[in-house]
Amino acid sequence: MKPRHKRLALIAGGLAILGIVATLVLNAFQSNLVFFFSPTQVAAGEAPRGKNFRIGGMVKEGSLQREADGVTLRFVVTDTDKDMTVAYKGILPDLFREGKGVVAQGRLGEDGVFAASEVLAKHDENYMPPEAAKAVGDAHQRAAANKAASEAAAKTIKQ
Template sequence: MKNRHKRAAIIVGGLVSLAVAAALVLNAFQSNLVFFYTPTQVSAGEAPQQRTFRIGGMVRPGSVQRQADGLSVQFIVTDTAKDMPVIYTGILPDLFREGKGVVAQGMLEASGVFRAKEVLAKHDENYMPPEAQHALDQANKASTIVNP
């Protein structure tokens, strides 16, 4: 009987350890998971509040405003249907331009402004992040249905 109880205790201990390890891994994965949203989805309330996410689209021409400190910049990301104001403090990628594709990672403030912690720009002439291209295609379809 004694060996049987030892074996059961070892099995239960192993299962508990495995469950704790799985919970820690899943928690770490969940906290590092970042979803992509378009300005239309953000304005519709689909983006998470108080969580980091990515927003992507095109930088609206004429919207880039650099601040006097040389590091802060404001610009508008659009998917041609909706616009989202973005504020970023840091060094922008060399390929960041008005009218070009961009993906920004950060959080939505209560004021409706997206505070970016990271800005990614396209890296060659024909590249656009697949999510951003899909969002632009969907926005173009929606605008042609509304305005034939």
């Protein structure tokens, strides 16, 4: 084999190995990619079915229910616009409380209940996960816009 052919074969082999490595890295990245959705987005059908994602908001007051085994529990996550029931089997973080911010990672079940594999809670008095804070803020803005629109419609009807 001529030196020129050896060089081309070496370059082609290197490119093939580089392509395989890039494919494996991108595949691993894609399988570990987890997106965040608010309960309103999940209710609107924006969340993926059959794939892991995160849901966040506030734990609704009075919604925490423990089952007889002591490890399985259900609670409701809300962004003040929509609510989502979350089922979790495991030990909750020490800082998990009703009325506080939470982010849960898992999958949406066929029954509409979010089956969490991991629950993350706030770490201090004033903290809420950024995604959850944005979801709650967006819900408040939508509620204010809807209220303003209904008030404007009521004024128009009176006139």
